[in-house]
Amino acid sequence: MGSVSLKVGDGTARFKRASVCSSAVNLLMLFSVIITNIFAFYAFTYHPTKLHHNHNPKNIALISEKVSLILREIDSSQKKLAQMEKEILGYESIDLSRPNIANELKEFLAHHELPLGKDSRTGITEMMASVGHSCEKSMDLLSQYMSYKVNGPCPDDWILGQKLILRGCEPLPRRRCFSKTIPKVDLQPFPVSIWKNVSEKSFSWSGLGCKNLACLNSKKLNKDCTGCFNIVNGYETQIYVKVKGKNDFLIDDVLAMGNGGIRVGFDMGGGSGTFAARMAERNVTVVTATLNADAPFNEFIAARGLFPLYLSLDHRFPFYDNVFDLVHVANGLDVGGRPEKMEFLMFDIDRILRAGGLFWVDNFHCYNDEKKRALTRLIERFGYKKLKWVVGEIINSSGKSEVYLSAVLQKPVRV
Numbered sequence: 457m458g459s460v461s462l463k464v465g466d467g468t469a470r471f472k473r474a475s476v477c478s479s480a481v482n483l484l485m486l487f488s489v490i491i492t493n494i495f496a497f498y499a500f501t502y503h504p505t506k507l508h509h510n511h512n513p514k515n516i517a518l519i520s521e522k523v524s525l526i527l528r529e530i531d532s533s534q535k536k537l538a539q540m541e542k543e544i545l546g547y548e549s550i551d552l553s554r555p556n557i558a559n560e561l562k563e564f565l566a567h568h569e570l571p572l573g574k575d576s577r578t579g580i581t582e583m584m585a586s587v588g589h590s591c592e593k594s595m596d597l598l599s600q601y602m603s604y605k606v607n608g609p610c611p612d613d614w615i616l617g618q619k620l621i622l623r624g625c626e627p628l629p630r631r632r633c634f635s636k637t638i639p640k641v642d643l644q645p646f647p648v649s650i651w652k653n654v655s656e657k658s659f660s661w662s663g664l665g666c667k668n669l670a671c672l673n674s675k676k677l678n679k680d681c682t683g684c685f686n687i688v689n690g691y692e693t694q695i696y697v698k699v700k701g702k703n704d705f706l707i708d709d710v711l712a713m714g715n716g717g718i719r720v721g722f723d724m725g726g727g728s729g730t731f732a733a734r735m736a737e738r739n740v741t742v743v744t745a746t747l748n749a750d751a752p753f754n755e756f757i758a759a760r761g762l763f764p765l766y767l768s769l770d771h772r773f774p775f776y777d778n779v780f781d782l783v784h785v786a787n788g789l790d791v792g793g794r795p796e797k798m799e800f801l802m803f804d805i806d807r808i809l810r811a812g813g814l815f816w817v818d819n820f821h822c823y824n825d826e827k828k829r830a831l832t833r834l835i836e837r838f839g840y841k842k843l844k845w846v847v848g849e850i851i852n853s854s855g856k857s858e859v860y861l862s863a864v865l866q867k868p869v870r871v
């Protein structure tokens with residue numbers, strides 16, 4: 457018998473597969489659909505013409521009684537069905553009975569009944585801890601992560617936490633230990649802070665290959681960060697305000713396309729936060745989502761007085777629908793894997809962007825023509841207005857041609 461994990465609401469569920477029973481459910485579902493339809497047909501065709509000729513209140517009362525009977529029947533069979541499904545799937549939380557599970561994990565995941573019973577507003581009866589469903593796949597690592605002294609210092613293990621996140625164990629469980637503090641020296645007031653170095657001692661270097669900024673700057677950390685920690689005299693000081701090629705758009709040009717309505721934005725995988733920095737100078741608040749892949753991105757962004765969001769791009773964005781005026785992405789859009797993966801991401805971007813808001817695809821590297829066409833088709837399906845669309849070719853240092861797409865797209869109003 458296999459077992460699948462699934463995240464339900466803010467809790468965790470484990471589902472056991474039971475193939476024999478599922479055909480029974482299918483049959484029952486079919487049956488209930490047929491019955492429901494017959495009832496509905498009966499309800500809506502019940503001597504409707506007679507109603508007009510014969511305004512007998514007795515008849516009307518009889519009909520409404522029948523209708524409510526039918527509705528009750530439908531409701532109860534739907535409830536029965538849901539209950540059966542739940543039983544067959546074996547809905548339960550992460551299996552905490554297996555050996556070697558850290559006590560703190562059990563403690564964190566324990567359900568807590570609401571002291572006053574069912575909450576009338578939300579309908580919930582117990583509080584559940586929020587933890588990613590894929591944690592189930594990495595229970596050894598998770599248990600290691602949850603092994604610490606309560607009220608003591610947390611182990612220096614952020615690398616372990618990030619490893620779990622990258623395996624889909626997101627969100628991580630909360631812990632009851634004190635994380636290491638790092639004195640933040642020479643922080644500058646905002647907005648001076650945006651372009652000022654702070655002491656390298658302000659960042660945690662544990663577990664990283666580089667131990668200083670000079671080392672980070674000598675590396676290509678990812679496609680959107682080469683020397684991106686040099687905010688004093690590197691290329692980072694020019695990006696978005698000077699163009700290098702036709703795929704680069706000026707931040708002021710893009711803002712102008714928003715007709716002054718760009719106030720809050722979201723940058724996915726935004727390196728050291730320079731996009732948010734340039735936006736902050738224009739009084740636009742941008743949240744920068746980034747993990748700490750090989751560099752202290754989050755701390756660095758925060759030291760600049762900007763808003764870092766420690767989140768993998770596989771996570772549903774923790775924002776409500778239609779809240780952002782602008783979403784900016786460079787190569788963070790390249791989620792790899794099956795095309796459905798990018799679709800899920802695109803739909804989530806679309807969800808958080810308001811109608812009339814701008815989606816800025818910035819120097820997205822299309823590894824091949826097929827990828828470019830797939831992305832183009834996907835974008836076109838969303839019906840965005842192409843305010844800017846530039847496909848550029850760059851001959852890279854090994855003499856090979858690389859195709860880049862830059863675009864500014866406006867989300868339509870959908871009815």
Ligand SMILES: *[C@@H]1O[C@H](CO)[C@@H](O)[C@H](O)[C@H]1NC(C)=O
Pocket residue numbers: 653669670673685686687688
């Ligand atoms: C700021 O940091 C960069 C490395 O990122 C370094 O090259 C530069 O000298 C530093 N500038 C100051 C004023 O400390």
Ligand SMILES: *[C@@H]1O[C@H](CO)[C@@H](O)[C@H](O)[C@H]1NC(C)=O
Pocket residue numbers: 737738739
């Ligand atoms: C940003 O806001 C400040 C304070 O309201 C204002 O003085 C400044 O001119 C604004 N800057 C821009 C670029 O709009």
Ligand SMILES: *[C@@H]1O[C@H](CO)[C@@H](O)[C@H](O)[C@H]1NC(C)=O
Pocket residue numbers: 823852853854855856857858
């Ligand atoms: C140049 O582009 C080719 C083809 O996309 C790629 O395989 C190669 O790694 C690139 N070289 C560099 C230095 O980026």
